[in-house]
Amino acid sequence: MTIERREIWTRIITAFVFAVCCFSFFQFLLPYHLFFKEQTQLFLLTAEYFISYFEKPASLAAYIGDFLTQFFYLRGGGAVTITIVLLVEWWLVVVLLERTGLKKKVSLLALIPVLFDGILHCELFYSLSISVAVILVLFSFLVYTWIQNKWRMLVYGILILPLLYVISGAVFLLFPLLVIIYEINKRRVRPLYWLLLTGIAAVFPYLMKQVYLLTIKQAYRYPLATLGMRGVNFTREKVLALSSEAYFGNWERVYELANEDKLSNFVATYYANIALSKRNELPDKLLDYYQPFSQGLFLEVGPNSNWIDIFFSSDVFFHLGDMNMAQHSAMLGKIFSPKHRSSRMIKRLAEINLVNNDSTATRKYLRILEATWFHRKWAVEHERMLTGKTEDYPWLKAKRSQIPTYDALRLSSDYPAALNVLIESNPDNTYALDYLLCFYLLNKDIRSFGEVFDKWCKGKSYRKPDLYYQALLIKLVASQATQKEVASYAIPATMMNDFLEYTRIYEQSNGDLEQLRRRFGATYWFYYHFARMQKQ
């Protein structure tokens, strides 16, 4: 076998092994990161949308990158797309290394920068646009190496640099670096020319920040939002899995995943709680999961909230039927996502307005979705629901029955007020009732729990899980209730005996956590005594 032939085979094998590894990694270890990236963008196939990319640097790279990110919507589409992009990048590096005169192990050496780029794709802030920008710069540099005449090279170098900033953003800084390395390698020393190129690269973003309305930092980083590499975050992958499966409507899968992982993470708990509620098991299994007080019921939306939490915060309101708060949260989720636009949030907004029977607002969002490739079908289906009969769509009928029937004002963080309106409007909304009771229990507000229980559950056919009886016993002891009062709640005798036993051990052991955990770790009494919020 000749050396050239061996090198060709090495390349084919390297490319194949790399492609298989890359695909497998993203497909089997990080698929939900890729789904999520698609959910936080909204790519429209319109001329106006294309033109909007020229308002910032990296226009072409960002457009191509976002175009390709659309394919992350498909199962396996993200892994295939990233693999193809990284293979193109690898191939360009191979060709460029050859142009510098390297002959041996070129294909392996070329993997180093590509692997680095690939690892960065594990970060949520890192977009495909950056890899595309790198490809554009490498290709421009490849053209540079094809030019034979040194004066033509000089003219090309000076002209291509500003253009590269416009089409590939801050990644254009690679170009002068590559030129200098290449020319040193070719023993072509032109310090003045290098200085000129470096000067243009240093000054051009500064000048263009006026045009693009960017800060200095942004001008030298765009399209990269932040710097730094935190590595692969598998906990985040599990949280994103819960969220994405919820978005796909696979709530049984959310339940399974929550059970498998039992993460000590409040977003994971948030999705586990919604999944439990959908199965009407929230109070039954509430304490089987990590419960950071009521933070696992509602995701806080405030000035210090993480944008990802804000992004997820509408799911619970939509589930409970509080369409106005769901809309508010979805709007905020869209606004605070990196590109201020999101296919997932637009779909949610369309659904909310469909439930509210607001046809003009629904159509606004459906029209936007109709201008995409992968959400058009969804939009057409929902357009049909808009004009069809509610009875034909059970989910829509169920959602519409949850809508509050009267108006009240509440602050965005006043969850009990919102839940009360939902229950008053529709006493059959047991999701809202359980959420309200659990909200008070998790916040150890036994008095409010008791009031709600007495109003909506006492003496009614409403199912009474053990959790509520356990809390009632605390309430009754605290209020020094009479025997008649205790009897009025019809608490099972076994529960009473358990409570006496818990109290005995608690008093005998002087409140020893370990002695109680074994037998009573999943009771509300244990939570009430020992749950403490840790500062994060």
Add this chain to the structure above:
Amino acid sequence: MKHIRIYIVLMITCLLTSGCRFSRNVTVSDELPPIYPDYTNVTIPYNIAPLNFLLRNKPEAVEIRLKGSSKELLIRDSYKVQFAPKTWKSLLEAEKGHTITVGITVKSGKEWIQYAPFEWHVVADKIDPYLSYRLIEPGYEVWNAIQLRERNLENFAETVVADNNLTENACMNCHTYGNQDPALSFFHLRGAKGGTILNRNGQLRKLDTKAGNMTSSVVYGNFHPSGRFGVFSTNNIIPAFHTHRNERLEVYDTESEIVVIDFNENRVIPFPPDTVERKPFRTFPVFSAQGTSVYYCEAPYVPLPDSIHSLMYSLCRIDFDPSACTFGNRVDTLFDAFETGKSVCHLKTSPDGKYIMYTVADYGTFPIWRRETDLEMIDLESGEINHLEAVNAGCSDTYHSWSSGSRWFVFASKRDDGIYGKPYFSYIDSLGVAHKPFVLPQRDPAFYDYTLKSYNIPELSKGKLPFTARDIERIYYGMDAEKLEFAGK
């Protein structure tokens, strides 16, 4: 020779194929064409940019016949109709004061349909050529990306005059002109290094407007015709959410008061003290066109938010003496909220002093999310109320601004989808009759379908603003805010 033959064949082919687009065997419909935006039977100024539109039924071919008093045009286009700027300009120039009849014929499948024609009434009263507005996602109570932009109404040019990306993401409130003069304007820039940005003859100042025991920095306001004073409200604003469908956000004040700021002396002149025990709410003040009185909205105290449905603002007037910098001591009520059952907000006096336009709603002070919100206008001589039926729609119509000639006004309306506000322009003729409004034209008529931004507080101006977003960035970081002296107790 061979090439010439090819060219001839190509030309004939082109002519034949283009000929197929001519309408023939036309079915006449008595319906108006399904165009978006709705530009049917509207009154337009002669200096407006092309009213590009699209046909919602996406026909294969469209023929538009524009027939004026002296000119007639036949245009063939796709379902998106975009007029050539020069052709448009010369058409409107020629038809000033006349009516253009617009006939649309479309090819749908194998047949051609001719819709009922509609009219464009081109008036000779010019609209102020610039419009400023705040572009923001309608997120109700929080913001992320905000820009103040200025649009040339005679074409499609748009510039950014302030961008919160350059000012630490600080919130910025809407831009207000004095006398629709680009050399006299202000807006509030919030944030750690913010202040009220005052533009007088292109010279920018930054003012810290919270002085003495004022409730807050100044919020809603307006210039005195002289440019020396500004009248403002100070408000403690609370956003709250409705539970009922589509009534999204309610904003109310727990405290509000009126002050006048003397920009020459950097002094705050307070409103005369109250004699009642519970201070009423006062907000949305404006000077009269002559500058001798202040119009404002006033509501008696009610506990909030519980009594939100009883919060009713009346339209009041108090004298102001600019030479002595003092308020009068008598308050007149021009529009009594309790008599009419409507609450008033967002006042704007017409530059000729004839009218005051305002927003009415069933209750409250900031009803931009409520569907019943409409515009009304009082004739200040006769006291007659004009309900502006031709202007109002089934969704929120608010935040209006007059053109300097008092014949045009712009307002923000959510009539398209109930969520995203867009600027609409309406004409008031010499008899005080308002005409059907039209939305700000865009180069791409599908623009509004895809935008996720709301146009807040559109304001008209006679010329281009003398500052840019970079100037605002420099002021934000590089200038200390001037302190004001409080002239009251």
